[in-house]
Amino acid sequence: MSSFPVDLPEFPDEVVTEAYVRFVEPPGLGGRAALITLDNGYDHTKPTSMGPAGMRNLWAALDEALASDAKFVAVTGKPFIFLAGADIKMMPLLESREQGLAMAQAGHVLYKRLKDASVPTFAFINGTALGGGMELALHCHYRTVSASAVALGLPEVSIGLIPGWGGSQILPNLIGPEAAAQVIIGNPLNQNKMLRGPDLTKLGIADAQFEAADFIEESVAWATAVVNGEIAVERPEIDRGESWQAVVAGARKLVDEKIHNASPAAMKALDLLELARTASFEEGSLAEDEALADLEMAPEFKTSLYAFNLVRQLGKRPEGAPSPGLAKEIGKVGVVGAGLMAGQIALMFARRLEVPVVMTDLDAERAERGLEYVRGEIDKLEAKGRASRLKAAKLRSLVSASADKGVYADCDLVIEAVFEELKVKQAVFAEVEQVVSEECLLVTNTSGLSVTAMASKLARPERLVGMHFFNPVAVMPLVEVIATSSTDEETLATAYAVAKQLKKTAVGSADRPAFIVNRLLGRMLAEVTGAVDEGTPVEVADVALDR
Incomplete structure (x- = not known):
């Protein structure tokens, strides 16, 4: 040879x-x-x-x-x-x-x-x-x-x-x-x-x-x-x-x-x-x-x-994630809100977890509008060949909408995707907590508000966790998982397990303003605006990060 x-x-x-x-x-x-x-x-x-x-x-x-x-x-x-x-x-x-x-x-x-x-x-x-x-x-x-x-x-x-x-x-x-x-x-x-x-x-x-x-x-x-x-x-x-x-x-x-x-x-x-x-x-x-x-x-x-190696390592076992064996099984998901972000989140949970997903909003008209958006996105998936006719039909049957938060009574996880205002989110969780079971996880999709402040108004703060998805939800691979000092191991383990089921890369973040990604974005934009303040022409600063 x-x-x-x-x-x-x-x-x-x-x-x-x-x-x-x-x-x-x-x-x-x-x-x-x-x-x-x-x-x-x-x-x-x-x-x-x-x-x-x-x-x-x-x-x-x-x-x-x-x-x-x-x-x-x-x-x-x-x-x-x-x-x-x-x-x-x-x-x-x-x-x-x-x-x-x-x-x-x-x-x-x-x-x-x-x-x-x-x-x-x-x-x-x-x-x-x-x-x-x-x-x-x-x-x-x-x-x-x-x-x-x-x-x-x-x-x-x-x-x-x-x-x-x-x-x-x-x-x-x-x-x-x-x-x-x-x-x-x-x-x-x-x-x-x-x-x-x-x-x-x-x-x-x-x-x-x-x-x-x-x-x-x-x-x-x-x-x-x-x-x-x-x-x-x-x-x-x-x-x-x-x-x-x-x-x-x-x-x-x-x-x-x-x-x-x-x-x-x-x-x-x-x-x-x-x-x-x-x-x-x-x-x-x-x-x-x-x-x-x-x-x-x-x-x-x-x-x-x-x-690449960092993402691959995080995919196997994110830093700070509890044992996956502690995670709860999720059989039904509630989404508070029926706007663009809420609709994207609802469809993602239905596609990846294949469990019933129910959306709510302030009134039946808003809720129905959100549901129509989800159905429209499913139609696009079918038209592009990314979902078979049977798969598309199943997805449509999994997602529903209502103006009554009582539909969350048998949910295992409820995630809010409402207006980015702390008092609004606290009011939402206060209302939801009166309806859901003792075992139901509560999740906030906030992009930077204090999860601890939201938890402070709950009867059971240990079951609240942050899961910050990025827009567009179906495309962006990252999700920030935010625990408070009150979040228990079971809740946190479930958040990481759900992120994996959703085919997302989860990264843990401290409960700090803007978390990780938006915090870095803020610092980066501050450098650009600072350069403009010091005399750099706006036209130059506008393309500086492209090069």
Whole structure:
């Protein structure tokens, strides 16, 4: 067997991905096929990733498979995981640009064996395929995907990098520059939006799609038919003329309007997409190597990686959160108010918790208006294909409205989203407390008022907690959880558990004016207005934070 051609640094804490080769004899093939399975020995909660040891293992597996009499070679992953890309934990350990360049070159050298293989190569994308995992699949001649696969994409731009193992060069030439720009730049900058199995099929990244139950068997049978010439895979002709240039120019304008100069990675990714129109694959690969090595040393990547790791850590166990075992189960939710924020909160609880949600307001007309807003948003979800007809019907049945707060009597959680005035909120909680059960949690969505002051008027202050959601509620991933000195462990544990069920990142905040986010925003705006007071032209100050 050949040795790995790139000298890579060692990372003692690498969770090593093995590459197991087995040979199968599909009916009708008239010979053997080599199936390589990537597996790190853990279940799906610890996805496979590609570090130096994993690269060497895949290299050895390709040595064995490509030197055999196999009529085709296929790569797949352990259950629910194809490959989650480069090992992100090792990136802060890179000591120099040279090490980063070596890692970039290693990925190209390794994956190119699949692209240049003399026998057909296939990627059987059975689950999560991110970054370098998706790029491995792109190097294969053909791809199948599981219909239930989730977490698919090229998210590198979201953490200050670019798809540096061939993604920026192969993808636009496979599905066109416009779709590629959306996958490589648009999705990462849109809350790091992920793709699903059917999305890969629709985009033309996957050539065939099969159900999860018999995915590998169906993929092997399909690959056999392709190799035998029984199935012809047709791909669209990509226009590499002026339209490609126009797409890139338009994308540059959109990116500049959205983030200005805050993401060098996004602009570098666009440079590489533009290069992919005319450059050879080798030239494009060299450009990716250099770009990746530069970006890995940039401060934007280091701060993005810090934020990524912080959010991931908070997602597992937020700092200061009590044991999840203390959390209560929520079976019905009440929302006080029927305005815009209240309607968004009501819909979020219905979608994520799938429990009855009831809204109230000062009179039946206001309550009905709020309910109509929620129903309108559900209609939009259905029209966009984000909710099936049955799902939309279920959501409509879960949300109701009334002018009578007596509907909160059997609620497990009641959250207020009324006018941001302390006396108004105190009056609301005083009224609600007379109706709800002893076990019901009371939650305020205040953006900065004293939760302690609200609790001071309650008979049972220990069951009040703050959960500050941001607008638009469905999009913003953060929720501030605010406990008072009276809030008990059960209430706090439930707030964090609910935030997780709502798919939000919860962060604990002290009960201080404006909490965390708005407090920082106030300080930032104070610097801007202070600069204006000291003579900076308003026109300059207005765009200062864009640059």
